[in-house]
Amino acid sequence: MTQTPTVPMDSPPAPSDLQDERLIRPTGARDTFTAQIKRIRTGDLGSLPVIVGLVIIFVIFQILNNAFLGPQNLSDLLVGATSIGVTAIGIVLVLLLGQIDLSVGSMAGLSSAIFGVLLTQAHWPEWVIVVVALAAGALVGLLYGFLFVRFGVPSFVITLAGLLALLGAQLALLGASGTINIPFTTGLVAFSLLDYVPSWLAYVLAVIAAGGYLWSSLSRSRKRTKAGLSSPGPTGTLVKAAILLVALGAIIAYLNTGGNTAGVGDSFVMFVILIVIMNYVLTRTRWGRSVYAVGGNVEAARRAGIKVNRVYIVVFVLTSTFAALGGLLYAGHLGSAGLDSGSGDYNLDAIAAAVIGGTSLFGGRGSAWSALLGILVIWSISNGLSLLSLDSSVRFMITGGVLLLAVIVDSLSRRSRAAAGRA
Amino acid sequence: MTLVSEVSSGKHESVDPVMSIRGINKGFGAVQALTDISLDIYPGEVVALVGDNGAGKSTLVKILAGVHPQDSGTITFHDKLVSIPTPAASRALGIATVFQDLALCDNLDVVSNLFLGREIGTIALNEVEMESRSWELLRQLSAKIPSVRIPVASLSGGQRQTVAIARSLIGEPSIVILDEPTAALGVAQTAEVLNLIERLRERGHGVLLISHNLADVQAVADRVVVLRLGRNNGEFRVADVSYEDIIAAITGATDNVVTRREAAVRAQTEEKNK
Numbered sequence: 001m002t003q004t005p006t007v008p009m010d011s012p013p014a015p016s017d018l019q020d021e022r023l024i025r026p027t028g029a030r031d032t033f034t035a036q037i038k039r040i041r042t043g044d045l046g047s048l049p050v051i052v053g054l055v056i057i058f059v060i061f062q063i064l065n066n067a068f069l070g071p072q073n074l075s076d077l078l079v080g081a082t083s084i085g086v087t088a089i090g091i092v093l094v095l096l097l098g099q100i101d102l103s104v105g106s107m108a109g110l111s112s113a114i115f116g117v118l119l120t121q122a123h124w125p126e127w128v129i130v131v132v133a134l135a136a137g138a139l140v141g142l143l144y145g146f147l148f149v150r151f152g153v154p155s156f157v158i159t160l161a162g163l164l165a166l167l168g169a170q171l172a173l174l175g176a177s178g179t180i181n182i183p184f185t186t187g188l189v190a191f192s193l194l195d196y197v198p199s200w201l202a203y204v205l206a207v208i209a210a211g212g213y214l215w216s217s218l219s220r221s222r223k224r225t226k227a228g229l230s231s232p233g234p235t236g237t238l239v240k241a242a243i244l245l246v247a248l249g250a251i252i253a254y255l256n257t258g259g260n261t262a263g264v265g266d267s268f269v270m271f272v273i274l275i276v277i278m279n280y281v282l283t284r285t286r287w288g289r290s291v292y293a294v295g296g297n298v299e300a301a302r303r304a305g306i307k308v309n310r311v312y313i314v315v316f317v318l319t320s321t322f323a324a325l326g327g328l329l330y331a332g333h334l335g336s337a338g339l340d341s342g343s344g345d346y347n348l349d350a351i352a353a354a355v356i357g358g359t360s361l362f363g364g365r366g367s368a369w370s371a372l373l374g375i376l377v378i379w380s381i382s383n384g385l386s387l388l389s390l391d392s393s394v395r396f397m398i399t400g401g402v403l404l405l406a407v408i409v410d411s412l413s414r415r416s417r418a419a420a421g422r423a
Numbered sequence: 424m425t426l427v428s429e430v431s432s433g434k435h436e437s438v439d440p441v442m443s444i445r446g447i448n449k450g451f452g453a454v455q456a457l458t459d460i461s462l463d464i465y466p467g468e469v470v471a472l473v474g475d476n477g478a479g480k481s482t483l484v485k486i487l488a489g490v491h492p493q494d495s496g497t498i499t500f501h502d503k504l505v506s507i508p509t510p511a512a513s514r515a516l517g518i519a520t521v522f523q524d525l526a527l528c529d530n531l532d533v534v535s536n537l538f539l540g541r542e543i544g545t546i547a548l549n550e551v552e553m554e555s556r557s558w559e560l561l562r563q564l565s566a567k568i569p570s571v572r573i574p575v576a577s578l579s580g581g582q583r584q585t586v587a588i589a590r591s592l593i594g595e596p597s598i599v600i601l602d603e604p605t606a607a608l609g610v611a612q613t614a615e616v617l618n619l620i621e622r623l624r625e626r627g628h629g630v631l632l633i634s635h636n637l638a639d640v641q642a643v644a645d646r647v648v649v650l651r652l653g654r655n656n657g658e659f660r661v662a663d664v665s666y667e668d669i670i671a672a673i674t675g676a677t678d679n680v681v682t683r684r685e686a687a688v689r690a691q692t693e694e695k696n697k
Contacts, residue, residue, distance in 0.1 A: 017558060017571065220551070227555045284547045289531075293539055296528035303526045304540030305511055364530035 015230035047358055049409050050373040053402075057377065061384035068384055071258030078255075079193065079265035081379035083108070083329035084346060086271055088353040088371035089278055090322030093315050095354055096282070096295045098363025099155040101144070101319045104350050106166035107137055108327030109342025113173045115188070115328055116180035116337030126187050130328060137324025138317050140166065145313030155316075163347070171339060179338035182331060192332030196263030202252045205269065210245035214238070267329055271372070278368040291315065295364030326350070345396065352399065353378050356406035377402065439502060440465050441597045441629045442518075447496035449482055456482045457653045460496070464598055464629040469620060471632045471644035471661075475673055478650040480633050484602055487631075488520040489513035501597070519591035520600040525583055527590075529576035533557065533568060536575050537590045560589050564622050567615070581612025588619055598629040605639050617643050637669055651675055 061068040087104050094101045111133040118129045140162065147158050174180065182189055197205070214237060221231035255263050282288035293301040294311050302308045330346075331337045355361060356377050357370025378399060385395045440463040449457040457479045464470050474480050486493045489507040498505055500516050507513045513520065527536050534550070534557045543549045543556075557571045566585045568578070575586060584604055591599050601620070605613045620643045623630050634640050640647060641661055649657040649672040657672035 017554065223551045224554075227551045229551065229554055229558075286542045286544070286548060289535060289539070289542060289548065292531060293528045293535075296530035297526065299524075300526035300528050301539070303510060303522070305514065306540050364528070 015228060018230045047369065047373055049406075050357060050370075050377060053356075054373070054377055054380065057380050057384065061380065061387070064384070065387045068387055071255050071262045073383070073387065075196070075255050075258055075262040075265065077376075077379055077383045078268045080333065080383065081375045082192065082265065082267040082271045083326045083333055084349045084353065084379070085326075085371055085375035086274065086329060087323045087326030087346070087350040088357070088375050089274060089368060090319035090326075091350050091354040092357075092359045092366055092368055092371050093278070093291070093322075094155070094319045095359045095361060096291050096363060096366055097312065097315055098295050099148070099312070099315075100159065100351070101162075101316070101323070102156055102159040102347060102351075103140075103162035103166055104319065104323035104326070105342045105344075105347030106163045106170065107140060107320050107323035107342070108330055108346060109340075110166045110170045110173070111137060111324035111327035112331030112337040112341040113170045113180075115331050116182060117173050119182060119186065120180050130188070133324050133328055134321055137321040141317035141320030142313065144320065145316035148316065149309040149312050167343070170342070174337070174339060179336055181336050184335060186332070188328060188332035189335055190266075192265075192267040192329040193335065195266045197266055197269050199252065199256045199263065202256075202264050202269075203249065206245060206248035206252060209248060210241045213244060214241035217241070267332075275368045275372055282368055287311075287314075292364055297364075323350075345399070348403075349375075349378050349382075349399070352403040352406070355410065356403065358410070360410055361407065374406075438465055442498065442500050444487075444498045445496060447483070447486065447498075448494045449479075449486060449491075450494055455653060457486075457493075460650070460653075460655055462648055462655075464631055466597065466629050467624055467627045468646065469624050469630040469632055469644045471634060471640040471647045472650065473634060473637070473640060473647060473669065473673060474650035474656075477652075478673075479653040480650055481602070482653075483650070484520065484600055484631075484633060487513065487518055487600060488522075514594060514596075517594070517597040518600065519594065519596035519598070521584075521587045521591050521602060521604065523603045523606060525587040527575045527583060527587060530574060532574055533571040533578075533586055536586055537571075537593060539590070541593060557589075560592060561585075563626070564589055564592075564619055566619070579612065580608050581615045584608065584612070584616050585619060588616075588623075592623075592626075592628075596628065598631060599623055600631045600633070602633045603635065604632070605634065605636060613639065637666060640669075641666070649673055 058069060067073055087108060090104060091101065114133045114136060115129050118124045118132065119126065124132075144155070144158050144162060147153055148155055184190075184194070217237040217240075218234060221234070221237070224231040252264060282291060290301065290306045290311050293304065293306060294308055298308060301311075327342055330341060334341070353374030354366070354370055355374065357366075357372070357374030359366025359370045359374075381398055381402065382395055385398065443461075443463040445461050447457055447460040448455070460479070460483060462470070462472075462483075472480050472483070485491055487498075487507065489510040489512050492506065492508055498507065500518075505516060507516065507518075510520075528539065531539070534553050537557050537560070538553050543552050554571060561568055561571070564585065566582075566589060568582050568585065575583060578586065588599070588601065588604070604616050604620075608616060617639060620630060620632065624643075624645075632640070632644060644661050647657075647659045647661055647664065647669055648655070649659075649669065651673060652675075656675070657668075659668065659672075
């Protein structure tokens with residue numbers, strides 16, 4: 001203790017969270033950089049593997065077909081990824097609890113069938129149908145949640161039963177007609193397929209995003225300094241906000257070079273906004289904290305006074321509702337609601353997206369952003385392969401391989417986190 | 424030790440107990456786990472609850488923690504008759520229980536664990552306030568935790584115990600119940616936790632310490648309450664009781680293998696000293 005006169009006597013006291021002499025503190029840019037490298041090496045990968053994977057995928061497909069990174073194809077890719085991406089947000093939530101919902105595909109199929117039937121046969125106003133479909137999703141989730149907390153049946157069994165039951169409901173609803181075509185004049189089709197956000201609005205949204213990031217970071221570090229805690233300097237924040245602004249602006253400008261049939265799709269903007277909202281709810285609110293707590297240690301959460309059953313029920317409701325919303329977007333994107341809507345790879349893609357994006361299958365670890373990153377990976381592969389006019393058999397195999405890789409990365413980084421004391 | 428004893432005995436004449444339980448009975452099917460148990464806890468006092476396996480310590484703790492209610496008997500808290508039907512009721516009264524398994528969420532950081540279930544903030548969490556209060560609390564306990572923003576999984580056993588105990592103090596409880604806090608700890612970490620218990624006493628909490636380790640009990644406790652086969656089997660002031668007396672009360676006899684060997688060893692060393 002006597003040999004640590006590194007701090008001159010008259011300097012202000014260290015922030016109260018940095019007083020422990022054992023703490024390794026980065027000072028200066030170089031140290032910060034090496035600290036980042038060390039973090040990655042010890043298994044705190046964050047979203048790095050996904051981003052690297054995404055870049056590799058982009059490069060490979062661009063080499064194979066130079067239309068892949070064209071503004072038109074990228075616009076289609078983003079819009080096409082939206083419906084399953086929205087569903088994947090729900091999967092992230094349920095995975096955070098360490099549970100699973102295998103019926104999101106059937107739920108999406110059912111909600112698109114509801115939309116098709118009520119629109120073309122009952123001629124209800126569109127917004128009413130959307131509300132009905134979302135309510136159907138919420139109701140199914142409520143049932144799952146009730147069965148789960150009341151009888152303690154494992155969620156994968158409940159939702160496996162739900163997968164079949166909902167598929168049955170979808171078939172019954174569509175009846176003899178089979179596939180229902182949804183006219184292109186429908187608002188839903190415009191929203192989820194045809195319409196792009198006007199470019200001025202896209203730029204405004206980019207500015208709002210960067211400004212919001214800047215404002216929240218700066219106000220947080222101001223509050224921390226006031227409370228005598230350490231806070232990162234404003235330079236780093238400013239640089240990050242500037243990078244964010246330039247990157248978003250560049251993407252929007254590039255997509256807009258595709259003319260009238262390219263740009264940032266309406267539904268994609270909604271997808272990102274939903275993610276931002278869910279991310280805020282998960283990381284900054286009491287309810288979000290309780291989701292992570294239940295996923296980490298149910299018994300501890302219960303003893304801490306968290307209403308565990310309520311958390312389960314709300315999450316199941318949200319997951320099914322997101323699936324219903326995904327189904328609506330899917331129907332709008334295809335311009336039809338058929339027997340095969342939401343079947344096949346819809347389920348797997350949504351679950352794979354969440355896992356590939358970095359949400360752990362073991363509960364308690366993950367972020368809403370993993371839905372976006374994961375679905376971009378999956379949809380890029382799918383889109384790239386269909387550009388090469390490869391058969392869907394190849395697509396299934398490759399997606400399966402990528403999912404396996406993502407799970408292996410998850411398990412490996414878990415292990416090295418444990419070894420490096422980050423668990 | 425004598426000083427502590429005088430201080431706390433002085434207190435007993437003037438201060439009412441925070442909690443007194445009288446005539447508690449609890450049965451599980453054919454087994455009578457607790458029979459007519461009585462116990463007082465005073466503010467600023469560490470009471471050790473000792474007994475063999477199956478003596479009823481855990482059952483008593485679970486009754487106080489609201490895990491299951493007693494069959495009969497009364498619990499008086501601050502001179503008021505109370506019932507403790509649920510864990511939430513127990514906490515609301517001001518009883519904080521730290522169970523042996525600690526009940527921490529490994530994936531959350533120290534701050535989140537400390538404030539789990541009682542986060543500060545209206546809509547958005549007030550992380551800054553929670554973090555500075557965490558530091559304040561940990562400093563008061565002289566806890567050695569380098570950073571409160573690391574997941575609890577990466578802390579040592581003693582640090583985890585510290586976090587669990589610190590968490591119990593967030594609601595400023597009148598009584599802290601510690602179930603085997605040193606059972607899984609090494610020498611240095613045990614000392615750390617015992618220091619922590621001293622701090623709890625200094626802060627004026629009543630502490631009920633369940634332990635098998637009589638060395639720990641003698642190091643920090645003011646009073647020892649012995650349970651044997653679900654009954655009160657003696658209550659001692661630590662200052663004026665010997666290790667053998669406690670063992671005798673726990674086992675029900677002075678004359679057994681443990682005490683005989685103890686006596687033999689002591690006799691030998693005394694002979695050597697002569």
